[in-house]
Amino acid sequence: MTQTPSLKTQQMQIGGMDCTSCKLKIEGSLERLKGVEEASVDVDTGRLIVSFDPQQTSEEQIQERVKALGYTIEARSPVPRTTAHNHAGHNHACDGHSHHDKHDHGHRSDDGHNHGHSHHDRHNHGHSHGSGEFDLKAELIPVGTVVVLFLLGIVFEDTLHNTPYSIAEYAVFIPAYLLSGWTVLKAAGRNILRGQVFDENFLMTIATLGAFAIHQLPEAVAVMLFFRIGELFQEYAVGRSRRSIKSLLEVRPDSANLKIDGTVKEVPPQSVRVGDLILVKPGEKIPLDGEILNGNSQVDTSALTGESVPRTVKTGETVLAGMINKTGALTVRVTKQFGESSIAKILDLVENATSKKADTEKFITRFARYYTPFVVFLSLAIAILPPLLVPGATRAEWVYRALILLVISCPCGLVISIPLGYFGGVGGAAKRGILVKGSKFLDALTAVKTVVFDKTGTLTKGVFKVSQIVPQPGFSASELLTLAAKAAVHSNHPVAQSIRAAYSQAIAESEATDYEEIAGHGIRATVKNRVVLAGNNRLLHREKIAHDTCNVAGTVVHLAVDGRYAGYILIADEIKEDAVAAIRSLKAIGVNQTIMLTGDNQAVAQSVAERLGLSSYRAELLPEDKVKAIETLLSRAGSGKIAFVGDGINDAPVIARADVGMAMGGLGSDAAIETADVVIMTDAPLKVAEAIQIARKTRQIVVQNIVVAMGIKAGFILLGIVGVATLWEAVFADVGVALLAILNATRVLK
DSSP states (O other): OOOOEEEEEEEEEEOOOOSHHHHHHHHHHTTTTTTTTEEEEEEEEEEEEEEOTTTTTTHHHHHHHHHHHOOOOEEEOOOOOOOOTTTTTTOOOTEEEEEEEOOOOOOOTTSSSOOOOOSSSSSSSSSSOSSSSSHHHHHHHHHHHHHHHHHHHHHHHEEEEEEHTTTHHHHHHHHHHHHHHHHHHHHHHHHTTTTOOOOOOHHHHHHHHHHHHHTTTHHHHHHHHHHHHHHHHHHHHHHHHHHHGGGGGGGGGOOOEETTEEEEEEEEEOOOTTOOEEOOTTTTTTOOOEEOOOOOOOOEEEHOOOOOSSSSEOTEEEEEOOOTSSSSSSOOOOOOOSSSSSSHHHHHHHHHHGOOOOOHHHHHHHHHHHHHHHHHHHHHHHHHHHHHHSSTOOOHHHHHHHHHHHHHHHOHHHHHHHHHHHHHHHHHHHHHTEEEEEEEHHHHHHHHEEEEETTTTTTTTOEEEEEEEEEEEEHHHHHHHHHHHHTTTTTTHHHHHHHHHHHHHHOHHHHGEEEETTTTTTEEEEETTTTEEOOOOOHHHTTTTOOSSSOOOOEEEEEEEEEEEEEEEEEEEOOOOOOHHHHHHHHTTTOOEEEEEEOOHHHHHHHHHHHTSSSSSEOOOOOHHOOOOOOOHHHHOSSEEEEEEEEETTTHHHHHHHEEEEEOOTTHHHHHHHSSSSEETTTTHHHHHHHHHHHHHHEEEEEEHHHHHHHHHHHHHHHHHHSSSSSSHHHHHHHHHHHHHHHHGGGGGO
C-alpha cells in the first residue's frame, strides 16, 4: 500500500471572530488551500486546529490566508507531533509496533492544557467578553430601549397614517433600528470589506434595508429586534450547554501541597517534578499521578471513570490526578509531570473533541457555503422578475416577498446546533467514563455491526495467579517455579509478574543472563548456566522441544531446561463481572457479530467464548495474525463498521487498523489514551454498548435538527413566495428554528 505524506497538526489562536459565519469562512478557505487536510475552528475559544502536508503548504501560508480573511493570529500552541497519515485508516507498523495513523491525539501546551481566550460563538451584540460568559443583564437595557422606541414608532405610524413619511416616524424607527441592529450592520460591512459577502449578517442587513426602502419601517425594526431577542435565547441555550460540558473540566487541580524538608508549601501542579513528595488532605483533589508512600483513604474516581462508588487505596497503590481524596491524608511520590498525567490528557481530549469533524458537520459547512448565495440570488429574482413578467404584479409586493425569503433562509441555527449536538455527545459520553476523540468517531460508532474483543484485560480481568504447577519427572514444583520466576525477571508481562508474585522471593536481575523475548511465543534466558525456555505451546514447537502436553484448559506457561521439557505452570484469569451482560447488550442493540481474538491457547479461548456467548473466536494469534484477522473481517464488512476493543498496549496495531479502535484505559493507561479512538476509562466491557447507544442518540438528534430546520424553512419559503407569510412571521420562524435546534442538541448531554 502506498503511504500518503505525513501530516503536521498545528494549533493557532485566532482573533477577530464574532459569529459562526467566521468559523465557516476560515474553515472553508483553509480547506481549499492546497495541502490542507482539515481545518477546525472553535469559536468559543478562538482556537484553530489545522492538519496539513508541510511539503505542499507551510504554517506561514496558512497564517497569511487567515490574515487575508481579516482575522488576526493572537497566539499559538504548537503540536509537536507528526502523524503518518492514511486516509483509509490503515496502520503503519514498525518493528511490531503501530503508530496510530488515523488522527493526531491531543494538542497541549507545556503544562498539558490549551490556554485560549474565550470568544462568543454567536454575534457580539454588546456581550461581555471579559469572561467569555453571556451577560443577560447587560442586554436588557438596549433591548428594553428598542422595545419602547418600537412601540412609540407604531403609535406614530397609526396616528400619522395620512403622512406616512413623517419625520417623527423616522426619528423613532431609525434609532430603534440602529440600536438593535448596529452590530449586525457593522459585521456585514466588515465582512464585505474582507471579501466575505454571503452570511447571516448580510441577509439580515439586506432584508431590513429593503424593508425600509419599501416603507415597511416597523417590519425592519421588528426583524432586527426579534433577531436580537432570539440571539439572547440562543446565547443562553448554548451557554448552558457549554457550561455543562465545561463542568467536566472543573476537575483540573489548582494547587499541590509540596513537602520540602519537613515543611509543606502550596505550589502550582505544573511546578512539581517527578520524585517530589506531595501531601493530599481529605477533601482535596489529587493534583498529580503518583504512588502512595503513607496513608490509607477512599478516593472518588468519578472525574476519570464516571463511577460514583469510592475506591479504597492504601500504601503502595497508584493514585491519579483528578481523583478526590475523601477520608485520610495521603503522602504521594509523584510519578508523572502534570502535563503527562491522566487528567491532563483527558481534559485535553475533551477540550479538543471538536477538532475531528463528522461528515455531517462537514456537509453542513459546505451546504451553508453554497446555500446563502443561492438564497440571495433567488430573492433577487423574486424581487425583479414577477413585476416584469406577471400582469398586475407590483414591485413593492414582490420585494416584500423576497425580503421574507432572505430572513427565513438564515442558516445560523443549523450551523451552530449540529456541532453543538456532537459536542454534547462527546461531553455526555465523557461524563460516563467514555472518552470519544471527536465527532467523526461518534458517527463511526453508529454504523458498528461487528465488535471484536481481545481477551486478556478486556473480557477477563488480566489479574493472573498461579493456580497449578505440573512438573515432569526429574523436576520438582519448587524448582520449576524458581526457574520460571528467575528467567522472567526482566519481563513486564502480566503472566511473568504473576509467576514472580507466586515465587515471592527477591530476585537479582543478574540471576538471569542472555535474556531474550520471542514475540508471540515467550522468553529465553540463562539461569545458573542452564538455558530456560518459558512460553506457550508454539515456543516448544519452534524450538523442537519434545513434549506430550499441548492443550491445557487455562493460561499455561510451558518450561524447557537445556532442551528438555520440564513441565508447565497453569495461570488463572477471571472473566469480568459484566462481560456476559456486555455481549448480551451488544446483541440487543443490533450488533451482528461479537468475536474474540486472543494469543491464548485453543482450550482457554473456547472456554471463554462459550461462557460469554460469543459469535466466534480465534486463538493462538500473534499480533500480526490479529491484524490479518481484522483485515479479513473488514473486507467482508460491507457498509457495517468494525470496532476492536483491546487493552491499548499490546493491541496497538489492531486498534489502529479497525474502523473504530476502542481501548480499556483502566485508570490511565498511557498507551490506551494515545492510541485509540474511544477510551473506556472504567475497564468495563458493558460500556462498549453504551458508547454505541450514545453515538446513535447523538446522530438521531443531529438528523432531527437537520430535518426539522430544513422542513420549516422550506415551508416558510413557499409561504413567503406565495404571499401568505409576513416578515414578522419569518423572523419568528427563523429564530424559533434556531432555538429549537439548539435546545434539542443539548438533550444529548442527558
